[in-house]
Amino acid sequence: MNLQAANQALKIHALAHQGTQIDQAKLEYWAATLDPDMPPNEARNLAIEWHKNNTGWMEPADLNRLWRALKRERLNSYLMPQPPAEIACDPVAYAEYEAEWRRQIIQGATPGTAALTALTAPRQIGGQNG
Numbered sequence: 001m002n003l004q005a006a007n008q009a010l011k012i013h014a015l016a017h018q019g020t021q022i023d024q025a026k027l028e029y030w031a032a033t034l035d036p037d038m039p040p041n042e043a044r045n046l047a048i049e050w051h052k053n054n055t056g057w058m059e060p061a062d063l064n065r066l067w068r069a070l071k072r073e074r075l076n077s078y079l080m081p082q083p084p085a086e087i088a089c090d091p092v093a094y095a096e097y098e099a100e101w102r103r104q105i106i107q108g109a110t111p112g113t114a115a116l117t118a119l120t121a122p123r124q125i126g127g128q129n130g
Contacts, residue, residue: 005043006030006060012047013058033060038067039107046070071106078111083119096121 006027014020034043046066050058080101087093100121104114 002034002036002038002040002043003027003031004040005034005038008040008044009034009047009058009060009063012044012051016051017057030060033064035064035067037106038063042067042070042108074105074108075102078105081111081115083115087119 007022010022010027010030014022038046043063046063047058050062050066054062080098082088083094083097087097097118100118101114104117105111109117
């Protein structure tokens, strides 16, 4: 459940639609239906962006669409740097490096920061924790 992201998005929505109440049931519904990897700050920013362009009622699916588009845009903006040979030659370690790099880029990290984080993340190298 993504309670923090739901709370951030609903606060913006309540401000846009004065009189809208945020109750526990609504918060839990939003938390259950927002993409689980959406960070709270992105939920807030996407809710603001949505309300800049729309006057109607915002639903979790609206933010999920915006979040997925933002993730695609971030991933398509950068080429993944080549990892060191000990990782590049190990398929398991390479897959873990790539997955961590992608996670970092999706969360808004720069390519250099994402690469450094991916290099220092715990991984399986040659079937062993490295």
